Amino acid sequence: MTVVNIKINGKKYSDDIEDRTLLVHFIRDHARLRGTHIGCDTGHCGACTVLLNDRPVKSCQILAVQVDGESIETVESLEGSDGKLSIEQEAFREHFAMQCGYCTSGFLMMTHHLIREYPELSREEIREKLHGNYCMCTGYQQIVDAVQDAQKRHNDKKS
Amino acid sequence: MMKSGNAQVLEPADKTSTSSxxxxxxxxxxxxxxxxxxxxxxxxDDIELGNQHYAAILSSPYAHARIKRIDVSKARNLPGVVLVLTGQEAAKITRPMTSRAATVSPKSHYIMANEKVRYMGEPVAAVVATSRYIAQDAVDLIEVDYEPLPVIASIEDAMKKDAPRIYEELDSNEIVTDHFEFGNLKRAFQEADRIVKDRIRIHRYASTPLETFVVNAFYDQTRDELLAYATDQQPGRTVGSVSACLGIPSSNIRLIVPPVGGGFGYKLAVWQYVAIISLLSMKCGKPVKWVQTRMESLYAFHRPRGYMDAEFALRKDGKILGVKLTDWQSDGNWPYVSALYSLIKFANMSGVYEVPNLQFEYHCVATNDPPVVQDRGVGKPFMAFAFERMMDLSAKELGIDRARIREVNFVPPEKMPYTTASGEVYESGNYPLVFKKALEMSRYNYWINEIPKLRKEGRYVGIGIGCAIEPGTSNLGYYFLSKASEPDYNGAGQMSTVEIGQDGIIKVNMNGPEIGTGHVTTITQVVGDIFDVDAEKILVDSWFDSAHGHLTYAGTYSNAFNDVYLGAVMTAAKRLRDKALRISASYLHLPLESLSFRNGGIFSEEAEKEVLTLKQLAKISYGQLLSFPKGEEPGLKVVAGYINPTAKPFVRSDFNVQLTHANSTHIVVVEVSKDTWAPRIIDYVIVHDAGRVLNPGIVEGLAIGSTASGIGGALYEEFLFDQEENNLTLTFGDYMKPTAMEIPEIRLEMHESPAPNTVLGTKAVGEGGAITSLGAVASAVENALEPFNVRIRSLPITPENIWRMIKDTDEYRKLKGAN
Known part of the structure; x- marks a missing residue:
């Protein structure tokens, strides 16, 4: 057992956990933030994608003890404290970019990262960047629409 | 045309508002x-009960083996473990599951393996512990001695006279077989100019929703009541099945289905696990949660593999005179749904074509393949794939264009509604027009001219066509067509509850699980129209709750939402509206006909203004009983049902399996790399007719998404087994799902032929792409490979499978020689 302190969405969570506790289980079962999902257990599907110090990671592939003292952002961080939706959230809703929604948190966190990391991405580049996130429902087209739109909104806001 | 991503939005100003x-x-x-x-x-999985405990399940590592000994002592002694239950212990206190369709059902198949295991991954024992990690540790400590048995890996092996039997109590591994004939096949085949025959195969693949099975059950021993939460697509049936299996009266079972993270039919199979986890809770007295791992979900519940022998009798102009089909299917060993894949094929057996004479025979065979489930479209994708492959092959053998042979055979629009040879009723549609639009959008003629030129440049480009019917709303008696007894159920209907709550909010429970197909929104639109209110005054329950009125087969499947679910919601809503107006008229002393729901309240024509808010209406209806009209009952809650009127009773010579029939044409352009033999989709066009479209954004997503699932099945996905029936594809690293990189941009146009037999003119849309795409993709790849003169008879069309097909051809040798 090890005591870890992990900052999630700006809030500190401290717990005495088994060393083998996966980060995704820490987020879901210890911090009780249920927006991050488990889809494949093997790092393929991306449903558990969160940001670790602003970089996307698959939280089923990391032990919680590995990120002791680090900072994590999950889907719950996107909405403003005033209840205002983020541009990623807005764009996904606008474009019907989800059906069952189980993969959506992972896609939103990837999008949050991509639109800040790259000033411009073609549809083909978006598809390539999203290949580590599976969606079994949409066929991806409306997700690509949403990412493009989110990028535009982000760039418009900056300029 | 509906362009991707340009869905019209009604409320541009306030982004979070749900108005209008x-x-x-x-x-x-x-x-x-x-x-x-x-x-x-x-x-x-987001729901946590107090004192939550966790289960893990030990799965069989063998496909066929006798269980000689199970030692659970180490597992039981692990700190944190509260219960270990073996399949053998479970069998003593549960009833076996039986086949719905077979006349003689196996009787030895329990919710966990009893004396022997029949597939790799079958549950053998289960553990309950204080944490999910400890539960898994305990599973690893269970020791089982297995005696391997001969494995039956194919239909041929299963059908051998001396074959070992999967179910020893049966005479044969053939669980169900039947033969149907409609019209005069003999004459059709005598009159034919040409008879075209082939064997078309289907492989094992599945929809793999991203959320696996999850069950959270608590058996309350103080009340003898079971409360279960489960990712269940057919909870109505689960209540009955769990009741029968565990001996709990169904009135003492409450089953709740929270929003489901993808259904696709896969989650019709969860009931077995609801029974297991409920049994664990009964035995240990704790609330028990089980979350299936991805590996467990890849073990079992796929589409069955099999093949179809098809014979087409044709006139030389391409006209179909008769079709003979013999369907062989390895149903694995879950007799529960045996024959469903075959029988549902009647819903689209003759596709979009006139087939005057039809023969169908099927054989459902038990093997050591894992169990099957009614995955997206059930047998219909294979039916359409086989039929469309035969259309291409017939065109080739007759020397006519692939588009032309289809045009010759389409059901003409003036014959709508059209009844097929077996009795399926195509209620509306214009198949030639949908086809024509697709040819134009895809520039079919351009490609037909261009492809030979590209070939001269050394590029293998091809164009393919797929046309198919997408049936919806099952007339559920079809399950029992081959069984000589009264069916458990027949027809197609649903129940729904609509109420105006005491706070004036309109609450709707449609009692079908929410599986991601936009039902909450669509119901809100429809109910908003009936009451003329904004969405913020409507609360559509996204939970199925068995405490509400529902039918024994209630669930979200068979594309029935648009039809009977909306029918039930609308019936209940209108009855509630009428009741509310009667109470209002009596209370206000105004003539009933002068009142209506308008703009979020009750409006009077006489007063020319709103006379009651919904809140005031609720206050009167739930409390001020003396102002009621005579005979009116208090409260504003209506439970109502709806039945699609066009379901026929089951007569073997004339029956309809499904009640709505959308249709689509897919046209695909592919290029096959001559370096890697990987096919790449260059263009994908869909023209889809799903009747009236209630929400284009949702419908577009379903049409594209279901097509993506079909592209996965056509080009990438396959469960692979070795000769001992070990599943070799137990992670998403081995079972290849298409990602955003593989799925192409899809150009979609909707055509609307309203259905005359649904409440709003809608038809099915959730399975269409999965049905039509297989044939279209195969047609395109075969066309690209025309210089090799190969036939595509099976899927998936992987680079390796292409290479195997072409490696011994002259064209290949020429190509390699040239390099």
């Missing part, structure tokens, strides 16, 4: 998304 849904037919943004994008999806 009084617009059936518009791309109203989904209400479900407001919780999803905030990470508040509320899936079954």
């Amino acid at each position: 849904t009084r617009n059936v037919g518009k791309a109203v943004r989904r209400l479900e998304d407001l919780r999803i994008i905030r990470g508040k999806g509320g899936y079954t």
Whole structure:
């Protein structure tokens, strides 16, 4: 057992956990933030994608003890404290970019990262960047629409 | 044309508002998304009960073996473990599951393996512990001695006279077989100019929703009541099945289905696990949660593999005179749904074509393949694939164009409604027009001219066509067509509850699980129109709750939402509206006909203004009983049902399996790399007719998404087994799902032929792409490989499978020699 302190969405969570506790289980079962999902257990599907110090990671592939003292952002961080939706959230809703929604948190966190990391991405580049996130429902087209739109909104806001 | 991503949004100003849904037919943004994008999806695994305990299941490592000994002592002694239950112990206190369709059912198949295991991954024992990690540790400590038995890996092996039997109590591994004939096959085949024959195969693949099975059950021993939460697509049936299996009266079972993280039919199979986890809770007295691992979900519940022998009798102009089909299917060993894949094929057996004479024979065979489930479209994708392959092959053998042979055979629009040889009724549609639009959009003629030129440049480009019917709304008696006894159920209907709560909010429970197909939004649109209110005054329950009125087969499947679910919601809503108006008229002393629901309240024509708010209406209806009209009952809650009127009773010579029939044409252009033999889709065009479209944004997503699932099945996905029936594809690293890189941009146009037999003219849309795409993709790849003169008879069309097909051809040798 090890005591870890992990900052999630700006809030500190401290717990005495088994060393083998996966980060995704820490987020879901210890911090009780249920927006991050488990889809494949093997790092393929991306449903558990969160940001670790602003970089996307698959939280089923990391032990919680590995990120002791680090900072994590999950889907719950996107909405403003005033209840205002983020541009990623807005764009996904606008474009019907989800059906069952189980993969959506992972896609939103990837999008949050991509639109800040790259000033411009073609549809083909978006598809390539999203290949580590599976969606079994949409066929991806409306997700690509949403990412493009989110990028535009982000760039418009900056300029 | 509906362009991708340009769905018209009604409320551009206030982004989080849910107002202005009084617009059936518009791309109203989904209400479900407001919780999803905030990470508040509320899936079954997100629910935590007090004193929550966790289960893990030991799966069989063998496909066929006798269980000689199970030693659970080490597992039981692990700190934190509260219960270990073996399949053998479970069998003593549960009833076996039986086949719905077979006349003689196996009787030795329990919710966990009893004396022997029949597939790799079958549950053998289960553990309950204080944490999911300890439960898994304990599973690893269970020791089992197996005696391997001969494995039956194919239909041929299963059908051998001396074959070992999967179910020793049966005479044969053939669980169900039947033969149907409609019209005069003999004459059709005598009159034919040409008879074209082939064997078309289908492989094992599955929809793999991203959320696996999850069950959370608590048996309350003080009340003898079971409360279970489960990712269940057919909870109505689960209540009955769990009741029968565990001996709990169904009235003492409450089953709740929170929003489901993808259904696709896969989650019709969860009931076995609801029974296991409920049994664990009964035995240990704790609330028990089980979350299936991805590996467990890849073990079992796929589409069955099999093949179809098809014979087409044709006139030389391409006209079909008769079709003979013999369907062989390895149903694995879950007799529960045996024959369903075969029998549902009647819903699209003759496709979009006139087939005057039809023969169908099927054989469902038990093997050591894992169990099957009614995956997206059930037998219909294979039916359409086989038929469309035969259309291409017939065109080739007759020397006519692939588009032309289809045009010759389409059911003409003037014959609508059209009854097929077996009795299926195509209620409306214009198949030639849908086809023509698709040819134009895809520039079919351009490609037909261009492809030979590209070949001269050394590029293998091809264009392919797929046309298919997408049936919806099952007339459920079809399950029992081959069984000589009264069916458990027949017809197609649903029940729904609509109420105006004491706070004036209109609450709707449609009692079909929410599986991601936009039902909350669509119902809000429809109910908003009936009451003329904004979405914020409507609360559509996204939970199935068995405490509400429902039918024994209630669930979200068979594309029935648009039909009988909306029918039930509308019936209940209108009855409630009428009742509310009667109470209002009596209370206000105004003539009934002068009152209506308008703009969120009760409006009087006489007073020319709103006379009651919904809140005031509720206050009167739930408390001020003396102002009621005579005979009116208090409260504003209506439970109502609806039955699609066009379901026929089952007579073997004339029956309809499904009640709505959308249709589509897919046209695909592919290029096959001559370096890697990987096919790449260059263009994908869909013209889809799903009747009236209630929300284009949702319908577009379903048409594209279901097509993506079909592209996965056509080009990438396959469960692979070795000769001992070990599943070799147990992670997403081995079972290849298409990602955003593999799925192409899809150009979609909707055509609308309203259905005359559904409440709003709608038809099915959730399975269409999965049905039509297989044939279209195969047609395109075969066309690209025309210089090799090969036939595509099976899927998936992987680079390796292409290479195997072409490696011994002259064209290949020429090509390699040239390099």
